[in-house]
Amino acid sequence: MSSKHGDWVVEQQRVEKVMEEIYKKEEKLLSKTSELKDSVIDLRKTFWDDVTVNLDEPDDVIETEASIKQQAELLAQKEKIHGSMAKELQTLKQLKNSPYFGRIDFKEDDEKTAEQLYIGISSLMDREEKDFLIYDWRAPISSLYYDYTLGKAAYQTLDGMVMGNISLKRQFIIRNGEIKGMFDTGLTIGDQLLQEALGNNASSTMKSIVATIQKEQNKIIRNEKSKLLLVQGVAGSGKTSAALQRIAYLMYRYRSELTPENVVLFSPNPLFTSYINNVLPELGETNVKQLTFFDYLQDKVGEAMSIESPFAQMEYLLTYQEDANRHFRLNNIKYKSTIAYKHLLDAYIADLHAEGVQFKNISFRKRILIPKEKVKEYFYTMDPNISLPNRIELTVKWLLKELYQFQKEELNKDWVEEKIGLLDKAAYVKAYYEAQEQDGDSAVDEELILRKVVVAKMFDSLKRQIKQLAFVNVLATYKRFYTCWESDELPEDWTSFSSQTASNLSKNFLTWEDAAPYAYFKSQLLGDETDRAVRHLFVDEAQDLSEFQFAYIKHMFPYTRMTLLGDINQAINVHTSRDNPLQAMGEDNTERITLTKSYRSTKQIVEFTTCFAPGKEVIEPFERQGNKPKLLYLNKTEKEVLLTSVNELLKIGYETIAFICKTKNECVAIYNLLSPSISVTRVDEETYSFKKGILIIPVYLAKGIEFDAVIIPDASTNHYTESDRTVFYTACTRAMHELVMVTAAEPCLFIHEAKTDTYVVANG
Numbered sequence: 202m203s204s205k206h207g208d209w210v211v212e213q214q215r216v217e218k219v220m221e222e223i224y225k226k227e228e229k230l231l232s233k234t235s236e237l238k239d240s241v242i243d244l245r246k247t248f249w250d251d252v253t254v255n256l257d258e259p260d261d262v263i264e265t266e267a268s269i270k271q272q273a274e275l276l277a278q279k280e281k282i283h284g285s286m287a288k289e290l291q292t293l294k295q296l297k298n299s300p301y302f303g304r305i306d307f308k309e310d311d312e313k314t315a316e317q318l319y320i321g322i323s324s325l326m327d328r329e330e331k332d333f334l335i336y337d338w339r340a341p342i343s344s345l346y347y348d349y350t351l352g353k354a355a356y357q358t359l360d361g362m363v364m365g366n367i368s369l370k371r372q373f374i375i376r377n378g379e380i381k382g383m384f385d386t387g388l389t390i391g392d393q394l395l396q397e398a399l400g401n402n403a404s405s406t407m408k409s410i411v412a413t414i415q416k417e418q419n420k421i422i423r424n425e426k427s428k429l430l431l432v433q434g435v436a437g438s439g440k441t442s443a444a445l446q447r448i449a450y451l452m453y454r455y456r457s458e459l460t461p462e463n464v465v466l467f468s469p470n471p472l473f474t475s476y477i478n479n480v481l482p483e484l485g486e487t488n489v490k491q492l493t494f495f496d497y498l499q500d501k502v503g504e505a506m507s508i509e510s511p512f513a514q515m516e517y518l519l520t521y522q523e524d525a526n527r528h529f530r531l532n533n534i535k536y537k538s539t540i541a542y543k544h545l546l547d548a549y550i551a552d553l554h555a556e557g558v559q560f561k562n563i564s565f566r567k568r569i570l571i572p573k574e575k576v577k578e579y580f581y582t583m584d585p586n587i588s589l590p591n592r593i594e595l596t597v598k599w600l601l602k603e604l605y606q607f608q609k610e611e612l613n614k615d616w617v618e619e620k621i622g623l624l625d626k627a628a629y630v631k632a633y634y635e636a637q638e639q640d641g642d643s644a645v646d647e648e649l650i651l652r653k654v655v656v657a658k659m660f661d662s663l664k665r666q667i668k669q670l671a672f673v674n675v676l677a678t679y680k681r682f683y684t685c686w687e688s689d690e691l692p693e694d695w696t697s698f699s700s701q702t703a704s705n706l707s708k709n710f711l712t713w714e715d716a717a718p719y720a721y722f723k724s725q726l727l728g729d730e731t732d733r734a735v736r737h738l739f740v741d742e743a744q745d746l747s748e749f750q751f752a753y754i755k756h757m758f759p760y761t762r763m764t765l766l767g768d769i770n771q772a773i774n775v776h777t778s779r780d781n782p783l784q785a786m787g788e789d790n791t792e793r794i795t796l797t798k799s800y801r802s803t804k805q806i807v808e809f810t811t812c813f814a815p816g817k818e819v820i821e822p823f824e825r826q827g828n829k830p831k832l833l834y835l836n837k838t839e840k841e842v843l844l845t846s847v848n849e850l851l852k853i854g855y856e857t858i859a860f861i862c863k864t865k866n867e868c869v870a871i872y873n874l875l876s877p878s879i880s881v882t883r884v885d886e887e888t889y890s891f892k893k894g895i896l897i898i899p900v901y902l903a904k905g906i907e908f909d910a911v912i913i914p915d916a917s918t919n920h921y922t923e924s925d926r927t928v929f930y931t932a933c934t935r936a937m938h939e940l941v942m943v944t945a946a947e948p949c950l951f952i953h954e955a956k957t958d959t960y961v962v963a964n965g
């Protein structure tokens with residue numbers, strides 16, 4: 202740390218000077234905003250005063266429209282400027298607290314003197330708009346701060362590489378305009394600063410890591426070349442943090458072309474969505490679209506089908522039960538996760554070009570107008586080389602034409618007369634005037650006009666359904682794949698799981714493993730629009746995606762750049778790791794980045810969990826000391842032991858303490874045991890956010906989240922078996938500072954695998 206005198210005083214003076222500039226800018230901006238706000242309010246109030254409304258002649262109407270448009274554009278423009286000023290004010294507010302966090306002195310090779318560069322969450326120019334008082338952390342030059350130590354360094358600009366030398370690298374902790382800490386560093390981005398950040402208590406929302414981004418994380422954040430970026434990172438290595446910083450980076454780098462709507466993030470569950478919600482706003486950016494893959498699939502599949510949630514599937518798999526179907530279900534999940542299954546489905550889809558697409562009758566008032574057989578006949582008279590979606594489009598045109606005839610025939614039916622009686626007065630008046638303009642018997646004409654109105658209204662909804670392709674029976678066509686399709690490629694136990702799948706389909710139900718295949722099938726048959734507007738897709742916890750699901754995502758986002766982040770050690774689904782997208786063989790334009798350093802947990806927790814980590818990846822702990830994990834044998838009642846443990850942790854000052862259980866049932870049991878005595882919150886898949894305190898949470902919902910302390914209430918050998926390795930590993934790695942495992946019997950095999958000096962044993 203630099204001495205408090207000398208450098209510190211000079212730096213503090215600079216902070217004050219910069220703060221003064223920030224206040225001045227804010228003042229100026231506030232007065233401009235208030236002027237603009239008044240003018241927007243004024244314009245809204247007087248909007249119509251400046252519009253000349255004249256609807257007498259067609260030319261006048263056009264002129265009126267143009268005048269309204271002009272006025273509306275003026276208003277929209279002012280509102281837009283006001284919006285961007287508000288954003289600027291928000292950034293200044295953040296700078297006021299901590300204007301910057303880093304400094305480097307960089308001398309370009311062909312310059313005589315070094316420039317002092319100060320780096321913060323946003324750029325700030327001096328009053329003359331000549332020099333940068335602060336550089337945005339995303340500016341090309343700022344990459345020097347993250348990528349280099351002292352000595353030779355270079356950064357990329359549009360005109361090429363700029364080479365030079367770094368003579369100083371300094372970090373600051375500034376709060377409310379006062380330097381609280383200052384470190385000169387020669388190595389990675391100051392361990393002290395990182396120690397500070399990681400030593401803090403966990404929070405119910407994630408924080409940005411902008412001041413302490415590590416070199417390997419920076420590669421993820423600033424990657425611009427790859428179409429597919431695969432990040433395999435051990436637990437707590439900063440994958441989610443890097444993903445969010447990357448979004449902020451891209452939003453800055455491509456600010457003129459990228460809007461928040463162009464970026465989508467698939468998050469593992471709604472709780473996680475709320476957990477990460479603060480990071481982008483903290484960086485001065487708007488949140489991008491976040492949704493779970495489940496929600497995406499539900500939207501694509503449509504409301505008529507219900508989908509099993511991935512958590513329900515997980516519950517089934519984690520709850521051991523004597524179930525005759527279990528073996529079948531496991532095989533089913535495994536098979537439907539593979540690309541081989543997609544090939545089979547593709548073969549079926551190819552066969553549909555010759556036969557098999559199922560249709561629905563086109564009915565009107567309970568009468569079949571066009572039977573499904575006729576629709577099928579028309580569909581299959583078309584050239585088989587025309588794609589299925591194109592043939593469906595042509596069928597729509599044909600059906601609409603056919604309907605026109607039926608519509609005419611309906612005009613004289615009795616039911617029409619009844620409906621005429623229900624028309625509103627305006628329809629009668631309109632019909633009266635229209636009839637007057639015709640030459641014939643006006644009474645007869647008027648009735649005909651009214652009949653046409655009634656029939657057209659009724660046919661409109663039928664036509665709409667046809668345009669929405671409701672006449673294609675997607676479900677029945679898909680079911681046929683399981684019930685009567687023949688192929689040499691069918692897998693061995695096809696008969697057993699096809700009957701189960703067909704039975705689910707009859708109930709309009711899709712298991713989680715069936716959801717992506719069905720959505721894929723539907724899009725191939727109907728030609729669902731692919732998501733072209735999405736320029737960047739991020740998938741967190743990507744190890745949970747099956748090979749099939751990933752193929753579907755690629756199919757739906759053909760032009761999108763993707764960043765997949767995950768940890769194969771935390772793959773708690775049953776698909777094999779070999780098939781996991783994170784292990785995907787490199788395609789063109791694919792880059793793979795591996796993060797091996799774990800930042801979340803203390804060195805002691807990382808050393809313990811590494812002993813039984815499922816994969817063979819290197820896991821390096823970050824040097825942060827803490828207590829060794831504790832294995833507690835039950836000597837008293839379970840309730841007494843759990844309460845004592847939690848109270849001890851509370852006394853130390855931990856604010857988020859989680860009981861991580863294997864299943865929902867276990868959560869309920871622990872909740873029932875403890876809730877009469879302490880205030881605890883039970884988290885389930887409907888929980889959308891959480892507050893600091895004591896939580897009871899199933900492991901699959903704790904993914905991606907962290908807690909000061911984790912208690913595993915039943916770490917016995919009966920409860921966690923070999924197949925639960927990734928589950929147990931995931932649960933333990935949620936702990937930042939303390940890990941306590943409780944057991945009444947023999948501890949599970951993973952604890953046995955751990956070196957005995959990596960944990961302590963006690964009686965509770």
Ligand SMILES: Nc1ncnc2c1ncn2[C@@H]1O[C@H](COP(=O)(O)OP(=O)(O)OP(=O)(O)O)[C@@H](O)[C@H]1O
Nearest residue numbers: 410413414415436437438439440441442800801905
């Ligand atoms: N460079 C960094 N500076 C400060 N904190 C960091 C840094 N990298 C990671 N962290 C912290 O480490 C913790 C874990 O980060 P994060 O949740 O992003 O990891 P992850 O790889 O997504 O974890 P997991 O896969 O286990 O869910 C967070 O508290 C995060 O703030």
